[in-house]
Amino acid sequence: MKDATPRMILLSDYQPPDWRVEALELRFELDPEDTRVHSRLRVRRRDGSAPGAPLRLHGRDLQRLSIAVNGAEPSPGSCVEDREGLLLSGLPDAAEIAIETRIRPDANTALEGLYVSGGSLCTQCEPEGFRRITYFPDRPDVLTRYRVRLEADAARYPVLLANGNRVDAGSLPEGRHYAVWEDPFPKPSYLFALVAGDLACIADRFTTRSGREVALEIYVEHHNRERCAHALASLQRAMRYDEEAFGREYDLDVYMIVAVDDFNMGAMENKGLNLFNAKYVLASPDTATDDDYVHIESVIAHEYFHNWSGNRVTCRDWFQLSLKEGLTVFRDQEFTTDCTLFGVKRVDDVQRLRAFQFPEDAGPLAHPVRPDRYAEINNFYTMTVYEKGAELIRMLRTLIGRDAFRRGLDRYFQRFDGQAVTTDDFVAVMAEVSGRDLAQFQRWYTQAGTPQVTARTRFDAQAGVLQLDLAQRTPPTPGQHEKDLLQVPIRVALLGRDGRRLSARLGGAPEAAEWVLELTAGEQSFQLRGLREPPAAVSWLRGFSAPVLLEAGQGTDELAHLVANDDDAFARWDAAQTLLRRAVIARVEDAVDPRLEAALTTAMAALLEDSAVEPVLLAALLELPAHRELMESFERADPVAVDQARRAVEHSLFAPLAERLAARAPERARWDDGAFTAEAMGQRRLLNRLLAVRVAAGGEGALEEAARQYHEARSQTLAMGALAAVNDRAEPVRGELLADFERRYRQDPLVLDKWFALEAASQVGDGFARLERLLEHPGFRWSNPNRVRAVLGPFMAQNHRHFHRVDGAGYERIAHYLERLDALNPQTAARLVIPLTRWRRLDEARSARMRASLEQLAGKGLSKDLADVVERGLA
Ligand code: 0A1
Numbered sequence: 001m002k003d004a005t006p007r008m009i010l011l012s013d014y015q016p017p018d019w020r021v022e023a024l025e026l027r028f029e030l031d032p033e034d035t036r037v038h039s040r041l042r043v044r045r046r047d048g049s050a051p052g053a054p055l056r057l058h059g060r061d062l063q064r065l066s067i068a069v070n071g072a073e074p075s076p077g078s079c080v081e082d083r084e085g086l087l088l089s090g091l092p093d094a095a096e097i098a099i100e101t102r103i104r105p106d107a108n109t110a111l112e113g114l115y116v117s118g119g120s121l122c123t124q125c126e127p128e129g130f131r132r133i134t135y136f137p138d139r140p141d142v143l144t145r146y147r148v149r150l151e152a153d154a155a156r157y158p159v160l161l162a163n164g165n166r167v168d169a170g171s172l173p174e175g176r177h178y179a180v181w182e183d184p185f186p187k188p189s190y191l192f193a194l195v196a197g198d199l200a201c202i203a204d205r206f207t208t209r210s211g212r213e214v215a216l217e218i219y220v221e222h223h224n225r226e227r228c229a230h231a232l233a234s235l236q237r238a239m240r241y242d243e244e245a246f247g248r249e250y251d252l253d254v255y256m257i258v259a260v261d262d263f264n265m266g267a268m269e270n271k272g273l274n275l276f277n278a279k280y281v282l283a284s285p286d287t288a289t290d291d292d293y294v295h296i297e298s299v300i301a302h303e304y305f306h307n308w309s310g311n312r313v314t315c316r317d318w319f320q321l322s323l324k325e326g327l328t329v330f331r332d333q334e335f336t337t338d339c340t341l342f343g344v345k346r347v348d349d350v351q352r353l354r355a356f357q358f359p360e361d362a363g364p365l366a367h368p369v370r371p372d373r374y375a376e377i378n379n380f381y382t383m384t385v386y387e388k389g390a391e392l393i394r395m396l397r398t399l400i401g402r403d404a405f406r407r408g409l410d411r412y413f414q415r416f417d418g419q420a421v422t423t424d425d426f427v428a429v430m431a432e433v434s435g436r437d438l439a440q441f442q443r444w445y446t447q448a449g450t451p452q453v454t455a456r457t458r459f460d461a462q463a464g465v466l467q468l469d470l471a472q473r474t475p476p477t478p479g480q481h482e483k484d485l486l487q488v489p490i491r492v493a494l495l496g497r498d499g500r501r502l503s504a505r506l507g508g509a510p511e512a513a514e515w516v517l518e519l520t521a522g523e524q525s526f527q528l529r530g531l532r533e534p535p536a537a538v539s540w541l542r543g544f545s546a547p548v549l550l551e552a553g554q555g556t557d558e559l560a561h562l563v564a565n566d567d568d569a570f571a572r573w574d575a576a577q578t579l580l581r582r583a584v585i586a587r588v589e590d591a592v593d594p595r596l597e598a599a600l601t602t603a604m605a606a607l608l609e610d611s612a613v614e615p616v617l618l619a620a621l622l623e624l625p626a627h628r629e630l631m632e633s634f635e636r637a638d639p640v641a642v643d644q645a646r647r648a649v650e651h652s653l654f655a656p657l658a659e660r661l662a663a664r665a666p667e668r669a670r671w672d673d674g675a676f677t678a679e680a681m682g683q684r685r686l687l688n689r690l691l692a693v694r695v696a697a698g699g700e701g702a703l704e705e706a707a708r709q710y711h712e713a714r715s716q717t718l719a720m721g722a723l724a725a726v727n728d729r730a731e732p733v734r735g736e737l738l739a740d741f742e743r744r745y746r747q748d749p750l751v752l753d754k755w756f757a758l759e760a761a762s763q764v765g766d767g768f769a770r771l772e773r774l775l776e777h778p779g780f781r782w783s784n785p786n787r788v789r790a791v792l793g794p795f796m797a798q799n800h801r802h803f804h805r806v807d808g809a810g811y812e813r814i815a816h817y818l819e820r821l822d823a824l825n826p827q828t829a830a831r832l833v834i835p836l837t838r839w840r841r842l843d844e845a846r847s848a849r850m851r852a853s854l855e856q857l858a859g860k861g862l863s864k865d866l867a868d869v870v871e872r873g874l875a
C-alpha cells in the first residue's frame with residue numbers, strides 16, 4: 001500500500017461542518033466479492049455556514065457507480081473527485097444525494113471498513129473506516145439517524161445485524177433475504193456497524209433500574225457457543241455497575257456483541273452492536289487464564305460504558321479522542337477495582353503505565369493527551385490518550401473531591417447528550433461544579449512528557465513539624481521544548497515506628513492521617529504540624545495520585561519499613577519496587593550492592609511469613625520491575641545486560657528463601673478450578689509467582705514441580721504459569737512441555753497464540769530458527785493480527801538475546817517482516833514497529849543498527865500509517 005507524503009492535520013484548523021446530514025438510508029447488497037452500497041443522504045446547509053460552501057464527502061478505495069443530487073446527475077464541474085473523496089459545489093440549501101458504490105470486502109486486508117473474517121462480513125469504522133464503505137462526511141461531529149437495509153444470501157449469511165432495533169425482515173428471490181435496522185439515536189459514522197454471518201446467538205436479558213427490558217445477545221461461531229458465559233455475565237455486571245456507580249442506564253431494546261477472529265484492536269463500541277476481537281469474548285477455565293478472564297470482563301465493560309462516554313456524548317474531532325477514551329478507561333478501571341481485583345488493580349495499572357506509557361512519553365512518539373497535530377489518526381490510539389487520559393480524570397476527582405466529581409459527570413452527560421464536544425468542555429463542567437479554577441490543570445491535556453517530582457523532608461523534633469519540600473520539572477518532548485508548571489496532587493501519609501499512620505495538621509486544616517499536597521509551583525514547601533513522634537517513613541504518592549516520576553531519596557530502612565507496614569497497597573508495592581529497581585541498576589552498573597540485596601531478602605522473607613498479606617498482593621510484591629520499565633532508568637543501556645542483571649537480582653534475592661517459597665505455596669489442587677473470584681485468582685497468581693521465583697532461584701526440585709503443575713493443571717492459568725516459569729530454561733523439560741501444549745491446542749487459535757508467544761519469547765537455543773518455524777507453522781496467518789502480534793510482539797519485548805543481537809540481525813529481520821505485513825495491514829504494522837523507534841536509548845552499537853533498520857524501512861514506500869511512525873521515530 002503506497003501513499004503520498006501525509007498531510008498534517010492541525011487542531012487549530014478545526015472548522016465546524018457547513019452541512020448537517022438530517023437522515024441517512026443505506027441499502028447493502030452484500031457479497032464478499034462485490035458488495036453494492038446504495039446510500040441516500042438528506043443534507044441541509046447549517047445556519048451560519050459560509051454561503052456557497054461545498055459539501056465534502058469522504059471516500060477511499062471506492063468504485064462509484066452513480067451519483068444523483070435531487071434526482072439528477074450533477075455536472076462534472078460541481079462534483080469533483082480528489083484524494084479525500086468527493087467535493088460537491090453549487091448545491092441548494094437542502095438536497096437529497098443518492099450514491100451507489102461498489103466495494104470488495106474479500107480484498108480488504110487492512111480490516112478497516114467492510115471486510116471478511118472467517119465466514120462473516122463485518123465492519124470497523126472508527127476512526128475513518130466509514131469512508132471505505134461509502135461517500136459521507138466521515139467526521140465525528142456530523143451526527144445523523146441511520147436506517148439500514150441489509151440483503152444477502154440466506155444460507156451463507158442467516159444472521160444480518162446493524163445498529164439499533166430491527167424493524168423488518170423477510171425473504172427475497174434467489175435464496176436471498178433482508179433485514180432492516182433503525183437506530184433512533186443520531187450518531188457519527190464511526191459508530192456504524194453491520195455484520196452478516198452464520199453465527200450462534202447466546203442470549204439473556206437485563207432489566208434496567210427504570211424497568212426497561214433489554215435483550216442481550218452474543219454472536220460467535222457455532223463451535224464457540226460454550227465459551228460465552230463469562231462475557232455475558234460480565235456484561236450484566238457492567239450494566240448494573242454503570243447504574244449504581246455512575247447513574248447511567250442503557251437506552252435501546254437490544255445490546256449485541258459479535259466476536260470475530262480478525263480484528264485490529266480489542267473491541268469496538270458501535271451503537272448497540274459491539275464488535276469484539278474473539279480474544280476478548282471467548283473463555284473457559286481450561287482455555288483462558290485468569291488474566292484473560294479479567295481482560296474480557298474489563299473490555300466488555302469498557303465498550304459498554306462507551307454507550308454514554310463516547311456514544312451519547314461523543315468527540316468533536318479526533319484530537320478529542322481522550323474525551324471518550326480517557327474517561328471510559330477511568331470508568332472501566334473503577335469497575336474492575338470495585339467488582340473484581342480490589343487493591344491490586346491499581347498496582348497492575350501503574351505497572352502497565354510505567355512499562356508502556358512512560359516510555360512513550362519519554363520517546364520520539366511522545367504527544368499530549370490532547371494532541372494538536374497528526375498525520376494519521378490511527379496512530380493516536382495510544383497509551384497516552386487512553387491510560388494517561390484516565391489518570392487525568394482520576395486526578396480531577398482527587399482535586400475536586402468525589403462528590404463534586406460525581407455531580408460534574410451527571411451534569412456533563414446531561415448537558416452534552418447528543419452532542420460532539422471537547423476535553424475543554426469536560427474540564428469546564430468540573431470547574432463549574434467545584435467552583436475551582438482548573439486553568440493550570442488543563443495543561444495536563446496539552447503538555448506531553450512525564451513530570452519529574454523530587455521530594456525531601458526535614459523534621460523539627462522540638463516544634464513537632466515535618467517540612468516537605470517538593471519540586472517539579474517536565475523534560476522536553478518532540479516539538480515542546482519549554483514546559484509549564486503543572487498542578488500535581490500528591491497524596492501522602494506518615495508511618496510511625498510501630499507501622500501505624502500518624503496524625504497531623506496540614507496548614508489550617510483539622511487533624512488527619514492522610515493529605516493531598518497540591519504542588520503547583522516549581523518548588524513548594526508544606527508543613528505537617530502537631531507530630532508527637534518523628535515519622536519512621538513517608539508514604540508518598542499513595543494510590544499513585546499523579547502520573548509522575550517521584551524521587552524521594554528514601555533510604556533502604558525507610559523503604560523496608562513501608563514494605564512491611566504501609567496500608568496503601570500501591571505505596572507498599574512501590575516501596576518494594578524502588579528497592580528492587582535500585583538493586584538491578586547497581587548490578588547493571590557493575591556495583592552489586594550486597595547490603596541492599598540482603599535487606600531485600602530479609603524484607604521478602606518477612607512478607608512470606610506474614611499471613612496478613614493477601615496472596616494477590618504478596619504475588620505482586622515478589623515481582624521485579626519489568627525489563628521495559630528498567631530500561632527507562634538509563635539514558636542508554638544494553639538491554640541484554642539489563643535482562644541479565646534483573647535475573648541475577650532475582651536469583652540472589654530468592655536463592656536463600658527456597659524453603660520458605662515452597663512452604664508458602666497455596667494448596668494447588670484446591671485452587672486449580674479456574675473460579676472467577678478474587679480469592680481464587682489471588683491464590684493462583686501467588687502459586688504461579690512462587691513457582692517462577694523458585695525456578696529462577698534454581699531451587700531444588702523447582703523444575704520438577706513446574707512439570708507436575710503443568711501436567712496436573714485443570715485451569716489454563718496454572719498450565720501457563722508452569723510454561724512461563726520454564727520458558728527460558730535450557731533443560732529438556734521446556735521443549736517437552738511446549739511440544740505437548742502445541743499438540744493439545746493446535747486446533748484452538750486463541751490458545752495456540754499463547755504457544756506462539758512463549759516460543760517467540762524464549763531466549764534459549766536458536767531464536768531465529770524458531771522464529772522462522774513459527775512463521776511456517778500451519779496455524780500462522782499473516783492476515784490475522786492476533787497471530788502476528790503473538791509472534792512478533794513477544795520476540796521484540798522479551799527475547800532480548802535475539803531481538804537485540806549486537807550485529808543487528810534481530811532488527812533487520814523484524815523490519816523485513818513489517819514491510820511484508822504493511823502491504824496487508826498498515827495499522828497493525830504501525831503498532832508493531834514501535835519498539836524499533838527506541839534506538840536512542842540503546843548502547844551505541846545497537847543504537848546505530850536499530851536506526852539503520854528503521855531507515856531502511858523508511859525507504860520502502862510504506863503505508864501512511866507505518867510511514868508516520870517510522871518518520872517520527874527517526875526525527
Ligand atoms: N474505540 C475502541 C478502540 C478502537 C479503535 C480503532 C479500531 O479500529 C481501527 C478499533 C477499536 C475502544 O476504545 O475500545
Ligand code: ZN
Binds near residue numbers: 302306324325328
Ligand atoms: Zn475505548
